[in-house]
Amino acid sequence: MNRYTTPVRLAAALALCLVAAGCSDDKQPGAASDALTVNSPPVVGAAPQLDLLDGKVFPVEAYKLTPEKTRQLNNAQTVLANKCLARFGFPPSLREVPASQPMDASNSRRYGITDGAVAAKYGYHQPGGSDGQTSRPPAEPVTKELSLVLYGAPDPTGTGKQTGTAANGAEIPAGGCMGESKSKLSADAYERVDPGQFASDIELAAGKQADADRRVTGKFAEWSACMKTDGFDYSDPFQPLDGEILKSSLAQPVPSALEIRTAVADVECKQKVNLVGVWFTVEAAYEEKLIEKNQERLADIKKAIDAMLQSAAGVTG
Template sequence: MNRYPTLRWVAAATALCLVASGCGDEKRPAASSDSLTVASPPAVAAIPQLDLLDGKVFPIEAYKLTPEKFRQLNNAQTILANRCLSRFGFPPSLQQVPPTLPPDTSLSRRYGITDPATAAKYGYHQSAGDGAQASRPPAEPVSKELSLVLYGPPDQTGDANGNTGGTAHKGVEIPAGGCMGESKRKLNAAEYERIDPEQFAGDIELAAGKQADADPRVRGKFAEWSTCMKGKGFDYRDPFQPLDGDTLKTSLAQPTPTAVEIQTAVADVECKQQVNLVGVWFAVESAYEERLIEKNQERLAGIKRAIDAMLKAAAGVTG
C-alpha cells in the first residue's frame, strides 16, 4: 500500500484557483534531494502512547495550505468576487465551501486502519464520510458575459493594482483577471504564488514520511506488529501488506467487507495498539519533519509569512 497520496493532499476546495499551483498543469519544480534528506536518524525525546492520531498535529502543518486554510481563503475570495460581480450588475454567482471534516479525521488512515470500531464494522473499507473532504455545491451554468467579468479575457494584463485600461462590461472596466484576479490581489495571494508555487511543505511531508517508514525504530515496530499478527493467524510482514496482497483482494473490491477482512482489520488494530506502533510512528515521523524544517527554516519562514498574510486578509473579509 502506498500511503503517500493521502499525505500529498489535493485540496478540492481550490476550485476558485486561489493559488497558481491549483489552477494549471505546470509540472512541480523538483526540490533538491539534499534539502529533503536527513543524514542520520533524528533523536526522539519522548514516545507517546497512541492508539489514534486524533488531535495530533504534525510539525509541518504550520507551513502548509491545509484544506481548512484553503477553505478559509476560498470563502473570502468568494465574498470578494461576488462583491465585484455586483458592480457589473450580476447577482452573487459563487457559493462558499462548507466546513471540512475535523483535522483528526483527515489523519484517520495515515497509518492504515487504527480505530477498533471502524475495523469491526467496515474492515479496511472506507466508512461513510471517512477521510472525505467537503465539496463546493454544484455551480450554475456560466454565461459568456459572466465568464468575461469573472475571469477577464485570456490575453488581458494589468498593472500592480489590476488596472487594464482595456476591456469593459456595460461601461465598467473589467479588472485584470476579472473579479477572480481582483479578489486574489486583495488577499495578497501574489506573494505566496511567487515564493511557494510548488507547495514546498508538501515535499517535506512526503520526504519525512518515507524516511520515517524506513527508520529502524519504525521497522522494529513493524516486526513486533507482524509477530503479533502471526499469533492471531495472519501472516503479514508490515501494516501495508493487508491492502496489497491477494488474500483480501476480492473482499476489498466488493461494496461490503467479508468476515475475513473484518477479522484481519480488527487484529491489525489490536496489534498496533499492543506494540504502540502509532505512537512510535508519529514520534519518529515528527522528528524527521522537525529536522527538515530546521534544514529549510529560512525558506519555510517566508512561506509561513505569506500564508499568514493571506489568512489575515481573509479574516478581514469573512469576519
C-alpha cells in the same frame, strides 16, 4: 510498502491546493535533495501511547496550507468573488465551504486505519465515501457569460494579465473575479514565495525517511507478528490495501467479512505495539530536523501564509 500512492495519502496532498491556484502533478513525493535529507536519524524521547492521531499536529503544518487554512482562504475568496460578480450584475454564484470536517481529518488514515469502531463497521472503506477533501460548488449554473466574469478571458500569453469586457461594457479584471479576489488576499505574493508548496515536500520527505527508520520498521515487524497470531500474513500496515486478497472487497461499496476481520485485527495490533505513537514521534522528529535545515526559507513562507490568513479574517470576520 508505499503509503504515498494510496488514495488517502494523495487526497491529503491534493487538499493543499490554494484557492483557485492549480496543482502540479509532475512533482514526485519526497524528491531527493540535500535540503530534504536528514543525514543521521534524529534522537527522540519515549514515544507516547497513541491509538489515533486525533489532536496531534505535525511540526511542518505551521508552514503549509492545511485543509482548514485552505477552507478559510477559499471562503474569503468566495465572499470577495461574489461581491465582484455583483458589480457585473450577477447574483452570488459561489458557496462557502462549511467546516464539516475535523481539522485533522487529513491525518485520519496517515498510518492506515487506526479507529477500531470504523474498522468494525467499514473495514478499510471510508465512512460515507468521504476522502477528507472539501469542495466549493457554484450556487448558480455557470453560463458562458458568468464564466467569463468569474475566471476572466482565456490567456494565451500565459502572463495572467489578460483582460476582457463583460456584456455591460465593464472591463473584467485579469483572471476574472477569482483572480481579483486572490490578489486582495495576497495569494499572488504567497505563490511567488512558495510556488511549489515546499512544506509539503518536507512532509513527504520526512515521512519516507521515517518509514525507513529502524525504530519504525521494528514496529512493523512487531505488528506483523501480531497479525500472524490472528491468521493474517502481512509485513506492513499498507499491504492489506495493496495486495490481491482484499482487492475484490475493496472495489465493492460494502466491505466483506474478511475485510472487516482484517481491519479490526490491524487496528488491535497497532494498539498493542504502539505503532502509531512510535511512528508519529519519529516522523515528527524528521520534520523538525528538516525545518531546522530550511529555517530561513520556511520563515518567509509562514510570513506569506499568515498575511493571507490575516487578509481572509478581515473579509470573513
